[in-house]
Amino acid sequence: MSETTEITNEILEALGIDNDYRTESLELLEKGESRYLRDLKLNLTSTLTSEHLSTKECALIGLSSAINNNNKVLTQFFTRYAEEQGATTAETAEATGCASLLASNNIFYRFRHFTQKEKYSQIPARIRMQIMMKPVTGKEFFELMSLAISAINGCEMCVNAHEDSLIKMGTTEERIFDAVRIASLVTSAGKIIF
Template sequence: MSETTEVIKELLESINLPAEYRTNSLELLEKGESRYVRDLKVNFSSTLTSDHLSAKEIGLIGASIAVNNHNKPLLSFFTNFAESNGATAEEIAEAAACASLLASNNIFYRFRHFTQKEKYTQIPARIRMQIMMKPVTGKEFFELMSLAISAVNGCEMCVNAHEDSLIKLGTTEERIFDAVRIASLITATGKLIF
């Protein structure tokens, strides 16, 4: 067995996938003996620890990013990770709901930002967002998930608005940075494992 195949096997086992699981993308890396698989494994492992987020919060952010990215294997992994670290069914459902809500918000507010037309800021959005009023995960953490999803979806206006809200709520920049770092690495893993 090649070193690349061994590293892929270790990565898959850490995500609770069978050693023989392959996507076309993983097969390309394996066939080319890509050294990147070692980076991928280390980067994915680093999503599971943080000095600024609890394991439960990491699991919930991971679940929300996996929902956002339509990634079934990573959704299963992060849902189990969140549950094993104390997340309730309601909190996990809220992570999924956050991804859905932010999908609409990110598209809508990106449109407003891109066009830069005053008229579009005057027309009511008519997007219901009651979940943001009293989230079961708490206002601060819901904003943190919203920021991470907005960063993945590339909505500058949303990223700035959520980051501003978080700072006003007393969140540290290190906590914000870690949430986005984790979201970026989960997204990178999901490009090869889906």
């Protein structure tokens, strides 16, 4: 067995996937004996822990990111991981809801930002956002998940608004940075494993 096949199998085992699983992308990396497979493995592993986030928070950010990216394999993995870290069904549901709500918000506010027309800022959004009022994960953490999803979706206005809100709540920049780092790595892994 080649080293790249061993690394591929280690990645699959860590995710709880059968060793026969392959996507076209994964096959290309494995057949080409790409050193990137080792990076992929280490990057995936680094989404599970943080010096500034609890393991449950890492798992919920990973879950929300995987759902946002419509990635079935990583959604299943991060759901299991979140549950193992003590996340309740209400918390995993909230990570799911966050991804869905931010998908609409990010499109809507990106549109407002892109057009820069005052008229669009005066028209009510009419997007229901009650989940943000009393989140079961807490206001600060919901903002953190919202920021991570907004970063994935590329909404500059949303990223700035959530980051500003978090700073005003007393959230450290290291905590914010790690949330976005996890979201970026989950998104990256989802290009290979889905």
